[in-house]
Amino acid sequence: xxxxxxxxxxxxxxxxxxxxxxxxxxxxxxxxxxxxxxxxxxxxxxxxxxxxxxxxxxxxxxxxxxxxxxxxxxxxxxxxxxxxxxxxxxxxxxxxxxxxxxxxxxxxxxxxxxxxxxxxxxxxxxxxxxxxxxxxxxxxxxxxxxxxxxxxxxxxxxxxxxxxxxxxxxxxxxxxxxxxxxxxxxxxxxxxxxxxxxxxxxxxxxxxxxxxxxxxxxxxxxxxxxxxxxxxxxxxxxxxxxxxxxxxxxxxxxxxxxxxxxxxxxxxxxxxxxxxxxxxxxxxxxxxxxxxxxxxxxxxxxxxxxxxxxxxxxxxxxxxxxxxxxxxxxxxxxxxxxxxxxxxxxxxxxxxxxxxxxxxxxxxxxxxxxxxxxxxxxxxxxxxxxxxxxxxxxxxxxxxxxxxxxxxxxxxxxxxxxxxxxxxxxxxxxxxxxxxxxxxxxxxxxxxxxxxxxxxxxxxxxxxxxxxxxxxxxxxxxxxxxxxxxxxxxxxxxxxxxxxxxxxxxxxxxxxxxxxxxxxxxxxxxxxxxxxxxxxxxxxxxxxxxxxxxxxxxxxxxxxxxxxxxxxxxxxxxxxxxxxxxxxxxxxxxxxxxxxxxxxxxxxxxxxxxxxxxxxxxxxxxxxxxxxxxxxxxxxxxxxxxxxxxxxxxxxxxxxxxxxxxxxxxxxxxxxxxxxxxxxxxxxxxxxxxxxxxxxxxxxxxxxxxxxxxxxxxxxxxxxxxxxxxxxxxxxxxxxxxxxxxxxxxxxxxxxxxxxxxxxxxxxxxxxxxxxxxxxxxxxxxxxxxxxxxxxxxxxxxxxxxxxxxxxxxxxxxxxx
Amino acid sequence: xxxxxxxxxxxxxxxxxxxxxxxxxxxxxxxxxxxxxxxxxxxxxxxxxxxxxxxxxxxxxxxxxxxxxxxxxxxxxxxxxxxxxxxxxxxxxxxxxxxxxxxxxxxxxxxxxxxxx
Ligand code: SRM
Ligand SMILES: Cc1cc2nc3c(=O)[nH]c(=O)nc-3n(C[C@H](O)[C@H](O)[C@H](O)COP(=O)(O)OP(=O)(O)OC[C@H]3O[C@@H](n4cnc5c(N)ncnc54)[C@H](O)[C@@H]3O)c2cc1C
Ligand code: SF4
Ligand code: FES
Numbered sequence: 001x002x003x004x005x006x007x008x009x010x011x012x013x014x015x016x017x018x019x020x021x022x023x024x025x026x027x028x029x030x031x032x033x034x035x036x037x038x039x040x041x042x043x044x045x046x047x048x049x050x051x052x053x054x055x056x057x058x059x060x061x062x063x064x065x066x067x068x069x070x071x072x073x074x075x076x077x078x079x080x081x082x083x084x085x086x087x088x089x090x091x092x093x094x095x096x097x098x099x100x101x102x103x104x105x106x107x108x109x110x111x112x113x114x115x116x117x118x119x120x121x122x123x124x125x126x127x128x129x130x131x132x133x134x135x136x137x138x139x140x141x142x143x144x145x146x147x148x149x150x151x152x153x154x155x156x157x158x159x160x161x162x163x164x165x166x167x168x169x170x171x172x173x174x175x176x177x178x179x180x181x182x183x184x185x186x187x188x189x190x191x192x193x194x195x196x197x198x199x200x201x202x203x204x205x206x207x208x209x210x211x212x213x214x215x216x217x218x219x220x221x222x223x224x225x226x227x228x229x230x231x232x233x234x235x236x237x238x239x240x241x242x243x244x245x246x247x248x249x250x251x252x253x254x255x256x257x258x259x260x261x262x263x264x265x266x267x268x269x270x271x272x273x274x275x276x277x278x279x280x281x282x283x284x285x286x287x288x289x290x291x292x293x294x295x296x297x298x299x300x301x302x303x304x305x306x307x308x309x310x311x312x313x314x315x316x317x318x319x320x321x322x323x324x325x326x327x328x329x330x331x332x333x334x335x336x337x338x339x340x341x342x343x344x345x346x347x348x349x350x351x352x353x354x355x356x357x358x359x360x361x362x363x364x365x366x367x368x369x370x371x372x373x374x375x376x377x378x379x380x381x382x383x384x385x386x387x388x389x390x391x392x393x394x395x396x397x398x399x400x401x402x403x404x405x406x407x408x409x410x411x412x413x414x415x416x417x418x419x420x421x422x423x424x425x426x427x428x429x430x431x432x433x434x435x436x437x438x439x440x441x442x443x444x445x446x447x448x449x450x451x452x453x454x455x456x457x458x459x460x461x462x463x464x465x466x467x468x469x470x471x472x473x474x475x476x477x478x479x480x481x482x483x484x485x486x487x488x489x490x491x492x493x494x495x496x497x498x499x500x501x502x503x504x505x506x507x508x509x510x511x512x513x514x515x516x517x518x519x520x521x522x523x524x525x526x527x528x529x530x531x532x533x534x535x536x537x538x539x540x541x542x543x544x545x546x547x548x549x550x551x552x553x554x555x556x557x558x559x560x561x562x563x564x565x566x567x568x569x570x571x572x573x574x575x576x577x578x579x580x581x582x583x584x585x586x587x588x589x590x591x592x593x594x595x596x597x598x599x600x601x602x603x604x605x606x607x608x609x610x611x612x613x614x615x616x617x618x619x620x621x622x623x624x625x626x627x628x629x630x631x632x633x634x635x636x637x638x639x640x641x642x643x644x645x646x647x648x649x650x651x652x653x654x655x656x657x658x659x660x661x662x663x664x665x666x667x668x669x670x671x672x673x674x675x676x677x678x679x680x681x682x683x684x685x686x687x688x689x690x691x692x693x694x695x696x697x698x699x700x701x702x703x704x705x706x707x708x709x710x711x712x713x714x715x716x717x718x719x720x721x722x723x724x725x726x727x728x729x730x731x732x733x734x735x736x737x738x739x740x741x742x743x744x745x746x747x748x749x750x751x752x753x754x755x756x757x758x759x760x761x762x763x764x765x766x767x768x769x770x771x772x773x774x775x776x777x778x779x780x781x782x783x784x785x786x787x788x789x790x791x792x793x794x795x796x797x798x799x800x801x802x803x804x805x806x807x808x809x810x811x812x813x814x815x816x817x
Numbered sequence: 818x819x820x821x822x823x824x825x826x827x828x829x830x831x832x833x834x835x836x837x838x839x840x841x842x843x844x845x846x847x848x849x850x851x852x853x854x855x856x857x858x859x860x861x862x863x864x865x866x867x868x869x870x871x872x873x874x875x876x877x878x879x880x881x882x883x884x885x886x887x888x889x890x891x892x893x894x895x896x897x898x899x900x901x902x903x904x905x906x907x908x909x910x911x912x913x914x915x916x917x918x919x920x921x922x923x924x925x926x927x928x929x930x931x932x933x934x
Binding site: 027066069070072517519522526546548557560561807809810811 | 824826827831832833834835836838839840841842843846849852853854866867868869870873874875876877878882884885886887888889901902923
């Protein structure tokens with residue numbers, strides 16, 4: 001029987017602990033996680049690039065839903081734990097969800113500190129801790145105006161740079177005389193202030209906030225010296241406090257953080273306190289590297305390895321603002337018996353300072369040129385005696401041993417135990433070892449196997465140099481991501497070569513493009529099947545065995561192996577006859593659940609596989625066809641009541657929706673395609689979060705596309721305006737065909753747009769009407785082969801009958817004997 | 818030692834290449850697979866992860882990818898491919914070359930089923 005492990009908080013530290021635990025003791029625990037944030041575990045360090053738009057949230061997810069599913073973890077998203085009952089060994093969330101535990105990890109992280117000046121509770125005063133804060137900053141940025149960031153530390157400066165990148169005017173208020181005074185000495189702080197100011201961000205040091213002013217919302221910040229700075233938001237980034245209230249209420253020993261020993265256990269031996277909420281040997285950490293070390297210790301103890309002990313860490317910091325290179329480690333205050341070595345190169349904006357005692361490095365500050373940071377940090381941690389290279393130490397590693405070395409040689413010369421990735425504590429030997437042992441060739445592989453460069457990403461360059469040194473010419477940093485392990489080619493190359501070489505079957509593709517496996521895998525085969533189907537309509541014969549089960553049997557598989565059946569309801573319209581037929585089918589086949597879907601139609605859930613053909617036969621008889629609720633193809637076209645009924649309707653939105661659905665059903669696409677038509681800008685059909693959406697207006701039709709509302713929420717972009725319904729239909733169909741020909745398998749429209757760019761799409765569909773007509777024609781041609789109801793084919797028993805019946809029933813044979 | 822009993826369950830052509838079908842037995846539902854090169858394997862029709870019906874997965878090389886959460890299972894050993902772990906029970910099958918009949922042997926089955934637990 002696995003023990004029950006409950007985790008409170010789904011941040012970076014417990015995420016890492018679970019990875020180690022599943023590796024060390026798979027199946028030993030049944031894990032339940034509660035997270036106040038309504039989402040999966042992500043790399044919090046990378047929120048700043050998300051804020052600035054340099055990365056998407058998707059790119060910083062550490063564990064996606066599939067990861068939790070595959071490890072049997074129950075993740076309660078958006079559920080805050082309110083109490084721990086240590087006697088009964090249970091935890092209870094705000095909504096009443098209760099979970100019993102054998103072992104508990106409290107990993108509640110920290111809470112941003114909000115300076116309690118007057119006005120601190122006005123709407124528009126934000127913290128910077130999670131994705132919700134980032135989204136609020138985006139909203140503010142979309143309205144424009146000035147943001148005031150209070151706090152000139154790491155977080156405040158990253159927030160300021162992000163808001164600036166989003167187009168806001170930004171002022172940073174810092175109470176100390178120089179920026180980041182906890183990590184930088186005054187000289188480096190001054191250089192930093194200069195480069196922040198050079199990006200158009202105003203910095204005011206020694207600024208003491210008196211009040212935040214505003215009626216019902218933030219309007220300005222007032223300083224003690226009387227200065228008033230008008231603004232629309234205030235971001236407070238003045239520090240964090242360990243979140244300990246829950247632990248305190250449960251009677252655990254708490255000082256600044258929850259007190260833990262070298263085994264990371266709290267004062268209750270069944271409860272670990274992990275991450276920023278914990279206090280170990282008087283230290284509370286606010287950076288991930290030490291938290292990851294703690295995480296590994298927790299995993300060891302959970303896996304019954306009682307020898308593991310955490311001894312505390314020295315930390316190093318990098319500022320992640322694109323274009324500013326800054327590194328600091330250790331302690332650099334002045335003091336008795338301390339010496340320093342300083343290098344300044346004003347013309348190049350370089351400043352380096354080492355603080356030494358007894359010929360050992362105590363602290364390092366690097367500005368403008370940080371490549372040697374990890375090397376100094378390594379010497380610092382090992383407390384290496386540097387007397388032999390003291391004269392050239394400050395010039396960095398490449399100057400040691402005579403002539404300056406090139407950077408590659410410097411990396412090659414690093415000892416195996418030199419730390420490369422500070423966040424994850426990965427040393428050189430581990431990376432080169434994994435490259436050799438596992439045959440790794442891409443950065444993603446190295447990240448997956450060693451974790452190096454998978455957190456803040458600042459060591460990526462070093463890792464790439466290491467790969468180049470280890471792999472030689474076999475390493476190509478520009479290499480595209482291969483489709484899967486069966487080939488080195490990416491989706492784009494495969495699509496291009498299929499057309500260029502006229503490849504018309506899966507075996508032909510695999511032969512010509514030198515697949516490394518005999519018959520592909522579950523990733524590449526469905527993709528190839530789609531590409532061939534889309535590129536050679538009429539010529540290519542669909543390969544059923546290369547389709548995911550849902551598309552093979554035209555129904556959605558459920559967790560218990562039964563299926564769901566969703567008939568089309570054109571534009572969301574139905575009739576008494578259809579509803580009666582559905583009701584009869586439900587009774588006849590004892591279908592356990594009937595549900596209205598989010599797509600304006602009805603889902604029959606829990607149908608036995610053997611019953612599917614008969615269920616479809618009955619639905620067909622009432623005129624209904626497959627709704628393709630399983631397909632990488634056209635799903636639904638939602639509509640509103642439009643001019644038929646609504647007092648605001650400007651065009652026949654219901655009619656247009658039905659027309660589009662009847663025209664386009666049956667087509668296969670790279671990923672699913674959902675559409676909607678709203679009768680006016682009130683947008684009751686939610687057209688602005690669909691793959692394609694139409695908003696009817698008095699003058700015609702606004703065509704939108706590339707929205708999504710699933711894993712990502714994204715409003716649509718406007719493609720163009722159409723005057724007539726015919727024109728609208730032609731544009732939508734041509735756009736879909738362009739996507740069918742260019743999209744990578746499983747790439748939704750919004751990701752396709754992001755990859756190819758709006759310009760190229762507009763050029764083909766809006767600006768060149770001849771081209772548009774061409775794409776329209778190609779779609780129509782392919783529909784001639786795909787607009788066949790798959791249910792009717794199967795209900796007749798003529799197609800794929802073997803899918804629905806067991807091959808043999810040996811229980812009958814036994815009974816007969 | 819009692820002689821093994823081989824039960825005919827159908828012809829190899831009843832299963833599409835790179836496909837599978839299920840067989841209902843007194844022990845529960847089994848999945849019978851046919852690979853691209855006409856090898857035949859039988860396993861219980863239950864993924865060790867969360868019970869997914871393996872007969873509905875995509876068959877590639879000598880393995881099947883479970884339809885529910887994509888774990889990959891080696892058909893000859895029943896072992897789940899790394900980094901995931903787990904194992905399904907496998908059953909001996911053979912194909913009579915003359916008649917192309919697939920025959921299944923359930924004699925050792927209870928022992929196998931226990932070993933898997
Ligand atoms: C039935 C339904 C939920 C409901 O009870 O309302 C549903 C059910 C499923 N959705 Fe959905 N989605 C349903 C509407 C939606 C909507 C709302 C909408 O379409 O207006 C969304 C958000 C809109 C969007 O897609 O952007 C939605 C976003 C998703 C996603 C995330 C897709 C993404 O790219 O972000 C998935 C996962 C995927 O496709 O990989 C998904 C996947 C699924 C699957 C197919 C999961 C699976 O692979 O087994 C579920 C199948 C259940 C079944 O057997 O029927 N479903 N799903 C809805 C069917 C609509 C229909 O009539 O066809
Ligand atoms: C913008 C930003 C940039 C950063 N950059 C760096 C960097 O460059 N380098 C670096 O080393 N560190 C950086 N950090 C710090 C680093 O992210 C944190 O040290 C680390 O995430 C802490 O991990 P944790 O697991 O302790 O807590 P967190 O990751 O904060 O996770 C705690 C989680 O617990 C949840 N929670 C709290 N209470 C409850 C409850 N009662 N019930 C359920 N759930 C609860 C919270 O919602 C939260 O999701 C940065 C932080 C931020 C915000
Ligand atoms: S129906 Fe959609 S939202 Fe609901 S559990 Fe399934 S995939 Fe998730
Ligand atoms: S049930 Fe098979 S992978 Fe989850």
